[in-house]
Amino acid sequence: MLWGVPARGRKMQEKKMDRPMGNGNAGITATTAVDPPTGADAGFAGAELSRRHFVLGAGSALVLGSTVGLGACGGGSDVDRQPFGYGVASGDPLADRVIIWTRANRLTEAVQLRWEVALDASFSNMVTSGTVTADPAHDSTVKVDVTGLQPATSYFYRFKNGSVLSETGRTRTLPAGSVEQVKLGVFSCAAYPIGQFHVYNHASNRSDLDAALMLGDYIYESGLSDAEQLVARALGREVDPQGELHTLTDYRLLYQRYHTDADLRGLRRNVPLIGVWDDHEIVNDIWRDGAGGHDPATEGSFAARRAAAVQAYHEWMPTRTGADPLRIYRSFDFGNLLSLHMLDTRVIGRDAPTNRDPYLAGLADDPSRQLLGTEQEAWLAARLQGSGATWQVLGQQVVFGGMRIPLSVYDDFSEDAINAFLAALDTPDASRTAAQRALVAQPRIGYELTNWDGFPAARERVLAMAHATDKNLVVLSGDSHNAWAHDLRDTAGHRIGVEFATPSVTSTGLEIKHPDVGRQFLADSFVRMVPDLTYADTARRGYVAVTFTPTSVTGEFVFVSSVFVNSYSATVGPALQAQAGPAGRELTRLQPSA
Ligand SMILES: [Fe+2]
Numbered sequence: 001m002l003w004g005v006p007a008r009g010r011k012m013q014e015k016k017m018d019r020p021m022g023n024g025n026a027g028i029t030a031t032t033a034v035d036p037p038t039g040a041d042a043g044f045a046g047a048e049l050s051r052r053h054f055v056l057g058a059g060s061a062l063v064l065g066s067t068v069g070l071g072a073c074g075g076g077s078d079v080d081r082q083p084f085g086y087g088v089a090s091g092d093p094l095a096d097r098v099i100i101w102t103r104a105n106r107l108t109e110a111v112q113l114r115w116e117v118a119l120d121a122s123f124s125n126m127v128t129s130g131t132v133t134a135d136p137a138h139d140s141t142v143k144v145d146v147t148g149l150q151p152a153t154s155y156f157y158r159f160k161n162g163s164v165l166s167e168t169g170r171t172r173t174l175p176a177g178s179v180e181q182v183k184l185g186v187f188s189c190a191a192y193p194i195g196q197f198h199v200y201n202h203a204s205n206r207s208d209l210d211a212a213l214m215l216g217d218y219i220y221e222s223g224l225s226d227a228e229q230l231v232a233r234a235l236g237r238e239v240d241p242q243g244e245l246h247t248l249t250d251y252r253l254l255y256q257r258y259h260t261d262a263d264l265r266g267l268r269r270n271v272p273l274i275g276v277w278d279d280h281e282i283v284n285d286i287w288r289d290g291a292g293g294h295d296p297a298t299e300g301s302f303a304a305r306r307a308a309a310v311q312a313y314h315e316w317m318p319t320r321t322g323a324d325p326l327r328i329y330r331s332f333d334f335g336n337l338l339s340l341h342m343l344d345t346r347v348i349g350r351d352a353p354t355n356r357d358p359y360l361a362g363l364a365d366d367p368s369r370q371l372l373g374t375e376q377e378a379w380l381a382a383r384l385q386g387s388g389a390t391w392q393v394l395g396q397q398v399v400f401g402g403m404r405i406p407l408s409v410y411d412d413f414s415e416d417a418i419n420a421f422l423a424a425l426d427t428p429d430a431s432r433t434a435a436q437r438a439l440v441a442q443p444r445i446g447y448e449l450t451n452w453d454g455f456p457a458a459r460e461r462v463l464a465m466a467h468a469t470d471k472n473l474v475v476l477s478g479d480s481h482n483a484w485a486h487d488l489r490d491t492a493g494h495r496i497g498v499e500f501a502t503p504s505v506t507s508t509g510l511e512i513k514h515p516d517v518g519r520q521f522l523a524d525s526f527v528r529m530v531p532d533l534t535y536a537d538t539a540r541r542g543y544v545a546v547t548f549t550p551t552s553v554t555g556e557f558v559f560v561s562s563v564f565v566n567s568y569s570a571t572v573g574p575a576l577q578a579q580a581g582p583a584g585r586e587l588t589r590l591q592p593s594a
Contacts, residue, residue, distance in 0.1 A: 020191030020220050020228065020507040079260040080105055083164045086259045088157065089268035090171035091275065091318025093211060094332065095151040098171050098272060101318040102159045103141045104134035114160040115144050121156045121168055134161075139252045141315045151176035151335075169269045172210060179335035183208050183547045185271065186502040188215040188278065188397075188478025190264070193224055193232035193239050195506030195563030197263035199543050202558060202570050204266040209545065210334070212271045215478030215502065216278025216346075216397045218317070219254050221245040221309065222293065235564070244293075246305055251312035259316070268318075275317050276328050276342050278397040278479050282309040285450065287350040288373070306347070329376050331383050338391035338474075338548050341383055345397045345452075349373015354454050356410070359445055364454050371455040377462075384465045390580055391548050392471040392497075398451035400459065400475040401486030401499045404444035405529050415517055418525045425528075448480070463490040466497060472580050473497030474553050476546065481509040483542065483557050484526075485535035485576050487586050495585040498578045500555035503542040506563045510538040534587045535576055542570075552579050554590065 079085035082105065089101040104113060112131050119125040127149070132142045142159070149155065152175035159166040175182070185203045203212065223244040224232060232238045239257045241250050259265060267273075279285055283305060285292030294302050306326075314321045319328065326348055332340040349372045354364050363369075372380065384392055394400070406421045424436035432440065446453025453459075466473040473488060473496050484501035503509065511519050523536040542559035556575040560568045575590040 020189070020194055020217075020222075077260045080256065083161055084159060084166035086256070087265035087269055088159065088166050088169035089273060089318045090157065090169055091273040092320040092330075092332075093172060093174050093272040093274075095174045095176040095335075096149050097145055097147040098149065098155070098173060099143050099145055099318040099320055100157045100159075100169065100171070101141065101143050101268075102166050103139070103316075104159075104161055105140065107134060107136050107140045110135040110137075111161060113142060115142075115146075115157065116160070117146050117149075117155050117157045119153075119155065121170075123156065123158070123168075127155065139255075139312070139315045143318060143321075145320060149173050152179075167269060171272045174210070174332060175335045175337075177335050179337035181547065181549050182210050182334045182337055183545055184340075184393075184476070185209045185212045186215060186395075186476050186478070186500065186544045186546060187212060187505055188502055189217040189481050189504035189507040190258075191217075191220045191228075191505075191507045192258045192261060193235070193237045194228055194508070195231075195237075195541065196235065196566065196568070197261050197505060198560040198563055198568040198570075199505040199541060199558075200261075200267040201263040201568075202560060203543060203545075204263065204270045209271050211274050211332075212267060213340075213342075213395045213476060214273055214275035214317075215395060215476065216276055217280040217479065217504075217507065218275065218277070219251075219258055220280045220507075221251070221254070221282065222280060222284050231564075245309070246299060248308040248311060251309050252315070255312055255316040273318055274332060274340070274342060274395065275319060276344060276395065276397065277313055277346065279346050281313050282306055282347065285353065286346055287352055288348065289352070292353065329372075329379065331387075333387070333389065334548075336389055337550065338393050339383065339387040339389040340393045340395055341380060343372060343380070343394055343396035344376065345371050349376050351455070354449055356445065356449075359449055359454070360407070360443060364446075364449070364456055367457045369455055369457055371452065371458040372462075377458070380462070381465045384471055385469055387471075390472060390550055391474055391553060392466060393474045393476060393548075394462075395476050397477065398479045399448070399477050399484060399499075399501050400452045401484070401488055401501075401532060403447040403451070403453055403484075403526075403530055403533065405447050405526075406439065407443045407445055408439060409529065410445045410447070413514055413517065415521060418517075418521075418529070422525065422528055451479070460491060463488065463494075463496045467494050470582065471497075472553075472585060474546070474548075475499040476544075477501040478504075480504075481507045483535070483537040483540070483544065483559075484533060485555060485587055487532040487534060487578075489532060495582060497585050498553065498555075498576075498587050500544050500546055500576075502544045503537065503540060503557070503559065505543070506541060509540075535574065535589070540571075550580070552577050552584075 084102055085105055086103045091099045110133050113134050114131055116129040117127045132144050134140050134142045151173050154172045156168050156170055158168045245251050283291040283293040310325050314325055329344045330342055349370050351370050409417050421439050424439040481504035483503040486499040488497045489495055519539040523538045526536045527533050540559040541563050545556045547554045554575055554577040559571045576587040577590050578585055578587050
């Protein structure tokens with residue numbers, strides 16, 4: 001995605017504009033300064049400070065030095081030398097089944113592995129077992145759909161190659177019937193080279209998540225800018241291949257590299273995943289028939305590249321792959337409490353992107369414009385109609401709620417422009433100057449047109465589905481790298497539900513995109529400029545844990561102190577809550593922002 005306002009006159013669809021750290025070297029300076037870091041960076045050892053010192057925006061520092069070892073890339077790592085070094089994972093849990101996953105390293109030919117599932121970690125109370133073939137043709141990864149399980153039950157699982165054992169994973173089936181509580185962790189945008197996966201570490205150390213929703217940008221295919229290379233080297237998180245991915249081998253190598261990370265493996269080992277891709281698992285700004293990040297004239301077949309990326313995704317993710325690997329939209333029922341509908345807003349049905357001028361000319365309002373595609377949209381309507389669960393939850397990629405800002409701010413995202421608009425807004429109509437009246441009356445435009453703001457008719461149709469069946473809608477979103485919470489209303493003003501948009505695991509947010517705008521001012525301004533946006537954090541990395549009960553939904557944001565140093569602390573909160581029922585679909589803050 002391209003998350004951010006383009007500079008005036010810059011082409012929106014320019015290739016490779018979106019990077020996990022933003023474009024170019026914005027906000028990043030390399031210096032030989034030896035100033036001691038403060039605040040979040042005070043954990044650096046003094047010896048490291050004499051080395052080249054990289055400043056990433058305000059208040060975050062990296063040190064390039066020998067004390068941070070350069071990690072070996074996937075194929076040459078310690079992880080790769082161990083028979084099951086990439087660990088184990090589980091995913092796509094249902095009430096009676098779950099996928100379990102592993103990879104058998106360094107195979108030269110297919111081998112049979114044994115898998116075991118038990119009720120206890122010592123495997124004395126075995127439930128089921130079998131064999132599965134690990135084949136280099138599938139990157140030596142295996143997936144087993146373990147069936148015949150009991151609902152709401154924790155299981156332990158492992159694999160064996162002869163006498164060699166994998167580590168033991170823990171998973172849990174979905175509940176059935178009357179359910180009192182479900183808690184989901186929501187994650188997106190994990191760029192391995194530019195930050196430590198502390199977010200995954202924090203989540204994997206808690207025992208209360210029923211599932212981890214991976215909403216995409218689980219990897220980044222786009223290669224590294226010079227600045228990102230420097231950060232990766234400083235962190236010992238360089239990748240191979242360093243450039244943009246195109247072939248099946250490229251994509252597989254990057255999955256290997258990402259899974260050398262112990263924190264990522266820890267989350268996969270401890271919590272069942274439910275994942276969908278965003279664009280960067282395949283190529284930046286992908287849509288149904290192409291991608292902003294793919295030029296067929298110089299990069300070959302789009303379909304071949306997409307097929308390679310999709311194959312690698314399913315090889316490495318514990319998904320229940322169907323007959324059509326491109327179709328990843330699917331539902332998960334947590335008894336009578338919630339139905340989770342995982343969507344694909346990127347690949348299978350998205351129409352061509354739009355940008356500023358066509359948007360202002362009304363192109364985005366075309367009622368035939370699709371984000372889900374007709375087939376997926378009909379499927380979702382049927383699922384919402386057919387589910388009697390209290391909460392209807394959409395797990396999907398891009399921000400759903402309106403983020404429409406004044407055109408003057410879109411064109412000049414500066415504190416001066418924002419202050420001018422807000423001053424006009426705060427002035428009583430009778431006292432406004434002509435210029436202020438013009439500011440208040442000017443058109444608005446979605447801050448990021450690759451999200452649902454670029455597809456308003458499609459969004460309205462989803463809201464109408466929920467309204468027609470009087471369902472409590474909760475939308476969970478990723479992609480933006482920042483934390484947001486929305487009240488969701490249709491154009492008639494009906495309260496339909498709420499949205500929690502998760503911050504990124506490592507990818508930089510608006511603090512890098514708009515380095516000249518104060519961080520708190522930026523977040524506060526968004527909330528003031530955008531109707532129904534109730535919360536924003538535009539500078540911190542983290543995740544959101546969402547708790548559902550029969551009467552309420554609560555989104556609790558968790559932020560880590562830094563992804564640029566090896567240790568971290570976590571800040572839990574704020575939490576925002578809404579109630580079930582038409583009168584309760586409005587967020588209130590349970591605790592102040594930390
Ligand atoms: Fe991202």
